[in-house]
Amino acid sequence: MMKRVLFAVLAIFIFSCAEKKETKPEPTPQEMAQRWSKEKAWEWYDQQPWLVGANFNPSTSINQLEFWQEDTFDPETIDRELKWSADLGMNLHRVYLHNLLWEQDSIGFLKRLDGYLKIADSYGIKTMFVLLDDVWHPIPKLGKQPEPVPHVHNSGWVQAPGAEILGDTTRHKELEGYIKGVTRHFATDDRVLVWDVYNEPDNVAGQPGRAKLELKNKHDYSLALLRRVFQWAREVNPKQPLTTGIWRGNIDHWGNLDSLPALDRYMIENSDVVSFHAYDGDMDNVQRKVDALKNYDRPLLCTEYVARGTGNTFENVMPILKKNKIAAINWGFVSGKSNTIYPWKSWDSTFTTEPKIWHHDILREDGTPYSQEELEFIKAIIQNKN
Template identity: 75%
Template structure:
């Protein structure tokens, strides 16, 4: 009898050891989020991160930036050098899924080329994979000319309404997301990944609103969950983030009170990133206070809108005091026309505005404001030299 019992136990043990373990789903993979300790260990090794959302002046959007026919390394390197001259050490750079579909190998080669140029000037890169902002219908090939005096008339969403609004097509993005992340997963030139810019931002410009996805939040959240899952499967050496950008800031630090998309963003990000175009610095400080409740490093991945009173002189001291990455929108004025304000879509501008909205330099490298450029240099130079500002 004892032999039979022992034999039965042996058989049970063998079966339990050889049974196939359940496969991890995309949602389960989000449990691989970095711990707060790991995020801080990574962040404490970084200098104060200062830079711009970089798009060369010769490109109207992400597609013109990266397509083979219009990729412009000469302009890119010249503008990267100007950025380094200001003391910038990080650029946030937008990509697009259609570039992967069009020519994945060539696209990867051009990304590598860009990273080599940026690394030459000691500038790290944060790539942005998807974007819900501006035109909902992106198309490869020749891009439109800018609408005169209109802010960001040619910027396009990624993936755009056709894929986003059809959940059966979301998996078409899997190869793009995993392919880019895997290729650069151990590349030290890439500092971090911003997986999805402003999910559920709805285009309201004339001629575009009717092209948008209805009930967009539902589709953006579904896609975001898949993208995070794919990214966690790759498990890159760099941290992941998706930036909060809207809503009642009194709730920013209370995830239970956030809309589902926003809650998912902050709960799944290794680093907490956010946008701050506010003109009232008390509002900016409130955002920071709320986001500090998550106990993770903070990155401001978009700011600086002069006619909103959101300036380098107002913003940089606050961000530096809290060692929050400071990444402004725009660098060299060009085809994006972001020297014009958002309201240029429903206002009539006939010439360059007296006060630029975004951007720092003209296409010849001269600054919009010499005083402003000197201020940026002063702030970054003090960081490099180890001298910190005394800010009350």
């Protein structure tokens, strides 16, 4: 009799445990991954020095595809130019990737990324990889890239994934392997400091010949894709923070989520650290952006600035960013095939010679500076002499 009672009690206990396990399963790693808390974001950021660097594209590459494809990957130039940036004191570069490179040769692509990171790490430079980009030509193509259009700003840059995939939400899932494959491969790699998951979503190309190729209602497609990209990256749950930079709109709205468009609000709400672009010629506007974004009480990274012709110079912007310990990542380093020494207006104006005032970039291809005085300023402010 006693044995039957004991067996009955044991059976009830086992059933009860099983029922509890079934109704309250342990969360999976994917379910546990979520936006970093403010405390975690600041704990990460407080361990960093003042982060200073450039959006890096080697002078021999017209765009992301030429940068990374096997036939045109140029470690010699990369090594030379990264040494120059390290000599300036730079410690972080923002580097663009492309989904077509993954489709073309995922294994080779990852090897080349690792090769780049080895070079950068040898000079003490961390990397922020940019996974997707809505800027410039809507139809990217693998293979040999076009030669630069003389005297035209960034004539060969391409969007990722481009209009064909972006404009068909049933194809967005094609990017899952790329997003997860790259982030998972480097998810615990100390050489990668930050993931910028999507540059300037809903930037509509306005250049002659490109505007007619752009998507209608691009905002809706970009938001739909951005949601999935964040989801995929969160499922990988890398040790590095995720971000996507706010870049447009009324500055007065930047610090108030309720006044932002849906896409911009989503960008802020889902970034572990808040990034932004600041090409403003009026330094009061740069400061207003900083003040507005401080409302979110998260680390701030300025991932694009410098447009000298508007008054947006290193001398004007860097002191604001340094004072607030905001990462300072300017556009362009060595002048080359991107032609970004020419201003944006070169798309619809004619230039026949090098502009007197460079728009972006710091050095010529031989390593000499556009401005020695500017170069000395950059060195001094990085080395705490300004």
